[in-house]
Amino acid sequence: MSLSTKRASMILFSDPENHYSHRVRMVLREKGVTVEIIDVDPSNKPEDLLEVNPYGTLPTLLDRDLVLYQSTVIMEYLDERFPHPPLLPVYPVARAQCRLLMHRIEVDWSEKVDLLVLGKGREVALEKARKELRESLVAIAPVFADRPFFMSEEFTLVDCFVAPILWRLSVLDLNLTNRQIKPIERYMKEVFERDAFRESLTESEEEMHD
Numbered sequence: 001m002s003l004s005t006k007r008a009s010m011i012l013f014s015d016p017e018n019h020y021s022h023r024v025r026m027v028l029r030e031k032g033v034t035v036e037i038i039d040v041d042p043s044n045k046p047e048d049l050l051e052v053n054p055y056g057t058l059p060t061l062l063d064r065d066l067v068l069y070q071s072t073v074i075m076e077y078l079d080e081r082f083p084h085p086p087l088l089p090v091y092p093v094a095r096a097q098c099r100l101l102m103h104r105i106e107v108d109w110s111e112k113v114d115l116l117v118l119g120k121g122r123e124v125a126l127e128k129a130r131k132e133l134r135e136s137l138v139a140i141a142p143v144f145a146d147r148p149f150f151m152s153e154e155f156t157l158v159d160c161f162v163a164p165i166l167w168r169l170s171v172l173d174l175n176l177t178n179r180q181i182k183p184i185e186r187y188m189k190e191v192f193e194r195d196a197f198r199e200s201l202t203e204s205e206e207e208m209h210d
Helices: 019-031 047-052 071-081 092-118 123-145 157-167 178-192 195-200 203-209
Strands: 010-014 036-039 060-063 066-069
Touching: 010 019, 019 071, 019 092, 019 157, 019 195, 047 060, 060 071, 066 071, 071 157, 092 123, 092 157, 123 178, 157 178, 157 203, 178 195
Parallel strands: 010 036
Antiparallel strands: 010 060, 060 066
């Protein structure tokens, strides 16, 4: 019997501490999708995961016979599969701009976040990543004051990229000053208080703000 017939029709294998899994959980909650979420220890991956995804990467989504991995692919699939509420703009130019922002966040922020969360490597490399991420956040902070959401009047998939990283600021030990973070505070308050965001948090993620 296949995994998809043994369990719910939609299943998400999720790392309870990783921002890539968090962003997918945010989309699922924004859409109100019924899904079975299986928390996975990355150091002890279950056979069920390896059976459907030979790479064993997280997050991995099963929707009946469909298997998807790589968070951006999953998020865009969910937005098309469950069109309400839409999390990408209708018009092609605006959609392309959102996709470009997601790519920039992936390149400019996500790789540095991964390095700092793992905490592996020479201290010089870690401090360089921390410094570059801090400077990038400070440089872009004024953008958060212009619109309700990240460069948009509406909540989009881009916010699902940004919010999990901002939630982890204290874990990353970036030490932003009050002046540097002030333009971002309103945005963080707005997004962090969304029902979908609160529902997307795992116990481990809630403890990041204890």
